[in-house]
Amino acid sequence: xxxxxxxxxxxxxxxxxxxxxxxxxxxxxxxxxxxxxxxxxxxxxxxxxxxxxxxxxxxxxxxxxxxxxxxxxxxxxxxxxxxxxxxxxxxxxxxxxxxxxxxxxxxxxxxxxxxxxxxxxxxxxxxxxxxxxxxxxxxxxxxxxxxxxxxxxxxxxxxxxxxxxxxxxxxxxxxxxxxxxxxxxxxxxxxxxxxxxxxxxxxxxxxxxxxxxxxxxxxxxxxxxxxxxxxxx
Amino acid sequence: xxxxxxxxxxxxxxxxxxxxxxxxxxxxxxxxxxxxxxxxxxxxxxxxxxxxxxxxxxxxxxxxxxxxxxxxxxxxxxxxxxxxxxxxxxxxxxxxxxxxxxxxxxxxxxxxxxxxxxxxxxxxxxxxxxxxxxxxxxxxxxxxxxxxxxxxxxxxxxxxxxxxxxxxxxxxxxxxxxxxxxxxxxxxxxxxxxxxxxxxxxxxxxxxxxxxxxxxxxxxxxxxxxxxxxxxxxxxxxxxxxxxxxxxxxxxxxxxxxxxxxxxxxxxxxxxxxxxxxxxxxxxxxxxxxxxxxxxxxxxxxxxxxxxxxxxxxxxxxxxxxxxxxxxxxxxxxxxxxxxxxxxxxxxxxxxxxxxxxxxxxxxxxxxxxxxxxxxxxxxxxxxxxxxxxxxxxxxxxxxxxxxxxxxxxxxxxxxxxxxxx
Numbered sequence: 191x192x193x194x195x196x197x198x199x200x201x202x203x204x205x206x207x208x209x210x211x212x213x214x215x216x217x218x219x220x221x222x223x224x225x226x227x228x229x230x231x232x233x234x235x236x237x238x239x240x241x242x243x244x245x246x247x248x249x250x251x252x253x254x255x256x257x258x259x260x261x262x263x264x265x266x267x268x269x270x271x272x273x274x275x276x277x278x279x280x281x282x283x284x285x286x287x288x289x290x291x292x293x294x295x296x297x298x299x300x301x302x303x304x305x306x307x308x309x310x311x312x313x314x315x316x317x318x319x320x321x322x323x324x325x326x327x328x329x330x331x332x333x334x335x336x337x338x339x340x341x342x343x344x345x346x347x348x349x350x351x352x353x354x355x356x357x358x359x360x361x362x363x364x365x366x367x368x369x370x371x372x373x374x375x376x377x378x379x380x381x382x383x384x385x386x387x388x389x390x391x392x393x394x395x396x397x398x399x400x401x402x403x404x405x406x407x408x409x410x411x412x413x414x415x416x417x418x419x420x421x422x423x
Numbered sequence: 424x425x426x427x428x429x430x431x432x433x434x435x436x437x438x439x440x441x442x443x444x445x446x447x448x449x450x451x452x453x454x455x456x457x458x459x460x461x462x463x464x465x466x467x468x469x470x471x472x473x474x475x476x477x478x479x480x481x482x483x484x485x486x487x488x489x490x491x492x493x494x495x496x497x498x499x500x501x502x503x504x505x506x507x508x509x510x511x512x513x514x515x516x517x518x519x520x521x522x523x524x525x526x527x528x529x530x531x532x533x534x535x536x537x538x539x540x541x542x543x544x545x546x547x548x549x550x551x552x553x554x555x556x557x558x559x560x561x562x563x564x565x566x567x568x569x570x571x572x573x574x575x576x577x578x579x580x581x582x583x584x585x586x587x588x589x590x591x592x593x594x595x596x597x598x599x600x601x602x603x604x605x606x607x608x609x610x611x612x613x614x615x616x617x618x619x620x621x622x623x624x625x626x627x628x629x630x631x632x633x634x635x636x637x638x639x640x641x642x643x644x645x646x647x648x649x650x651x652x653x654x655x656x657x658x659x660x661x662x663x664x665x666x667x668x669x670x671x672x673x674x675x676x677x678x679x680x681x682x683x684x685x686x687x688x689x690x691x692x693x694x695x696x697x698x699x700x701x702x703x704x705x706x707x708x709x710x711x712x713x714x715x716x717x718x719x720x721x722x723x724x725x726x727x728x729x730x731x732x733x734x735x736x737x738x739x740x741x742x743x744x745x746x747x748x749x750x751x752x753x754x755x756x757x758x759x760x761x762x763x764x765x766x767x768x769x770x771x772x773x774x775x776x777x778x779x780x781x782x783x784x785x786x787x788x789x790x791x792x793x794x795x796x797x798x799x800x801x802x803x804x805x806x807x808x809x810x811x812x813x814x815x816x817x818x819x820x821x822x823x824x825x826x827x828x829x830x831x832x833x834x835x836x837x838x839x840x841x842x843x844x845x
Binding site for chain 2: 240
């Protein structure tokens with residue numbers, strides 16, 4: 191579904207990604223873990239075309255999207271939930287969700303709204319509340335919900351657990367698993383390696399802009415190196 | 424509990440009172456006096472100093488007891504109280520009808536100067552609701568808005584001078600030209616936000632004014648464009664003599680007030696049309712996109728929207744309304760010169776938008792009325808007009824930082840909650 195071939199990305203003179211190749215198959219949860227500054231978010235952003243890769247190819251559903259502008263990429267079965275949530279704080283939950291389906295027909299919008307509200311009953315309670323007045327967890331749910339509004343085939347999640355309480359993190363990860371069951375493929379970038387690997391079918395480990403390991407989620411959880419570096423012993 | 428704030432207030436009260444006395448004494452306490460051919464400085468009368476002292480005392484007491492003075496609540500509750508009579512759609516429509524009827528009858532019940540003033544208010548309303556799109560909705564701080572106003576005015580002025588266009592022919596062209604200018608100027612500033620955008624747009628506004636001032640051969644330079652004709656009513660002119668005049672056609676005596684009333688009604692029509700169009704735009708997806716862009720550009724990008732197009736559309740559409748207002752201004756004044764389009768105009772229009780509550784149409788309309796009428800009503804305080812203006816701004820920031828009537832968006836009830844209620 192998503193295929194990255196030898197991706198190099200530069201921020202000016204900084205060589206952030208040095209030849210990353212990975213793939214995500216339909217129906218999978220694939221996670222990318224790594225330390226601060228390893229290039230996880232850069233990888234995510236490169237898939238979205240901002241910044242564009244300086245070398246290599248990004249292929250989504252058989253189509254080369256490497257050189258496409260961000261707004262074209264994001265309208266075609268791909269959704270991203272950006273790091274740090276970025277909900278529209280002055281808008282209500284309803285309006286935030288509506289923005290997610292900006293380019294969709296009214297029917298899709300209503301249908302998806304119902305799906306999202308069933309997935310996140312909390313959002314139903316807060317339907318007319320301004321997003322800025324909600325808790326971090328609720329905002330994260332809203333950000334994911336908004337990403338789901340245009341029926342993505344593939345959902346990119348950038349650090350959904352950032353700054354949330356452990357209990358909320360568990361809820362979010364449960365929902366991610368539910369999403370996969372309803373047919374959404376998920377590519378998850380996380381610092382919380384333990385949680386991420388536990389639900390992932392496969393995982394990649396990124397260090398200094400290069401992939402150093404790839405395996406199933408379970409195997410990576412058991413891997414000594416991973417344990418030492420990311421799971422606290 | 425009550426003692427501590429009083430003490431902390433004491434220092435700030437002393438400071439404020441001292442500042443009042445110092446500033447007051449240096450501005451009003453000294454007087455220039457001519458002694459023969461030289462100028463001398465003398466102290467002002469004792470009465471001035473007594474007044475200054477009183478002013479200082481008032482500031483001191485106000486600062487000291489400010490916690491005890493009940494504050495004008497800035498929460499949403501009082502807004503609901505203000506608009507309680509507008510609760511249902513039916514009532515809203517009724518009030519709207521009554522307002523329009525009153526506005527239509529107004530010019531026939533009053534004198535010429537009042538109608539003129541009302542027309543001026545209408546021009547500012549039009550400018551402010553146009554700028555409201557750019558600043559209030561899309562969140563792009565534009566300090567050069569008056570440039571588009573100038574483009575509109577000069578489009579009509581020059582099209583008349585060189586090609587003999589009438590007002591009605593020139594009006595759409597003026598809007599179009601302003602829109603094109605907005606689009607062209609919008610393009611290079613797209614990457615900028617906030618302060619930087621403000622400075623660049625300020626520069627653009629000045630560039631347009633300077634161009635008009637210096638392209639002497641085309642625009643007449645500082646002399647401006649004069650004897651621009653008044654608009655006609657389906658070809659009927661509002662003049663004393665002519666081939667096809669309004670008073671002859673209807674067989675009534677010539678009265679110069681007819682023209683003033685006609686201009687007022689024309690402005691009213693333009694304003695109502697603009698409000699209606701912008702109201703529709705706000706409810707359309709593009710309006711939501713403007714607001715989304717103001718809120719969070721990254722989120723917009725992540726949802727597949729193109730910030731470039733959203734910003735350009737806001738700039739262009741906002742400029743269009745300034746263009747219409749400009750053409751109307753030109754026809755009303757009969758004379759335009761670059762002087763009419765100085766930066767202070769941009770500042771006033773921006774102040775109206777901020778005062779009214781960013782993004783709120785009704786608020787902006789009310790603010791435009793206040794901003795144009797108050798200085799007129801306070802003519803006696805002529806010298807202190809800018810001072811009053813500043814005071815008003817400071818008071819607004821304290822009591823209603825979100826504007827007179829902050830924007831409120833309509834929302835739809837959830838189907839499920841309705842079902843639950845049943």
